[in-house]
Amino acid sequence: MTEQETHITPKYQVQDDRFGVDEIHDAELIFELSDGCFRFGIRNGRGYFVWLEDYSLRHRENKLAFVQATVQSHKFLSVRFWRKVTLLCQASYKTFVPSRITEEQAQRIGQHLFQTERKTHHSFEKEGTFVFAGHESIVQFLQNLYGADKLEIKLAEQQFDLQQNFWTYIYFQEDGISLVFGKRHINSYWFARIEDLVAYLKTQSKLESVRVCGEVTAYSKAFRTLENYVGNLLLLESKDEIKRSQYFQDTPFHRYYSIFSQQ
Incomplete structure (x- = not known):
């Protein structure tokens, strides 16, 4: 049986x-993508989130085939005429450049720093440019479906208030x-395990005013x-x-912060 x-x-x-x-012509579609997840939210024309679906890509040998099957069989995702479509990428290869750069410059930085086959x-x-390596085949599929000029691609962390607070x-x-x-000093660093993050934190002065989101709870071992x-x-x-529909009353906001905070 195929995927x-x-x-x-x-x-x-x-x-x-x-x-x-x-309602799709007046609605916004927001994807979030990583090696381990493919999720999306829908915000209607009145500014309310009305739909959220979260799929696991873990242990899937052909992630592209799964995403294609999910999108093409979905009653909403298979429709092309959205008012706005955004793709938020979780990335392990990323850096921040404190100036606005061109696509050609970004490609050179990526080739030099990341040394990966990914695009x-x-x-x-406001104060510079995030450069990151994405999931080329899945990004290309979404661009072909919704239009390369319509699909806005961003780093997921850009939903944080990086300009407004410390x-x-x-x-x-x-x-x-x-x-x-x-x-x-805007930037984003990736760690494979909580032990790696702790090892880094031990080398730094103690951080204050830290906010946590994503796949964690206040009772988890990692948080403690x-x-x-x-x-x-x-x-x-x-x-x-x-704004969220009444059906989102029990949805963990911090887990889907990136999608909910998309502007």
Whole structure:
């Protein structure tokens, strides 16, 4: 049996069945992608999140085939005429350049620093440019479906308020952990395990005002471990300006912070 024939079921989902295909032209589709996950949220024309589905890519030999089958068989994802489509990439290969650079410059930086076969993408921040390696085959599939000029590609961490405060963020992702610094020295660093992050933190002065999100809870062993090395450690909380359907009442905001915070 091929992956295309396998029954496709999300590991987590929230569905407001009042949302329909006839609203897509005025709605926003937000994907988040990593080696371990493929998820998406839908925000309707009134600014409310009405749909969320989260799929695991772990242990899937052909991730592209699974994403293709998921998208092509989905009653909403298979439709092309969205008002806006955004792809948020979780990446282990990434860096921040404190200036605006061209695509050609980004490719050179990626080839020099990352030394990977993956295609390099870049996305602008107010004070510079994030350069990161993406999932080329899946990105190409989504660009072909929705249009390369319509699909906006960003690093997932860009949803944090990097320009507005001095917080440090710890983002627990499917395949590792990102340590993200804001305003004073914007950058993002990736660690494969909590032990690697702790080893790094031991070499630094104690971080204060740290916010945590992603695949973690306040009761998890990883969170408790971090409390020994950082100050004022808190899960990211929902923002008043983020509107969600009543069906999202029990959805863990911090887990899907990137999608909910997409502007």
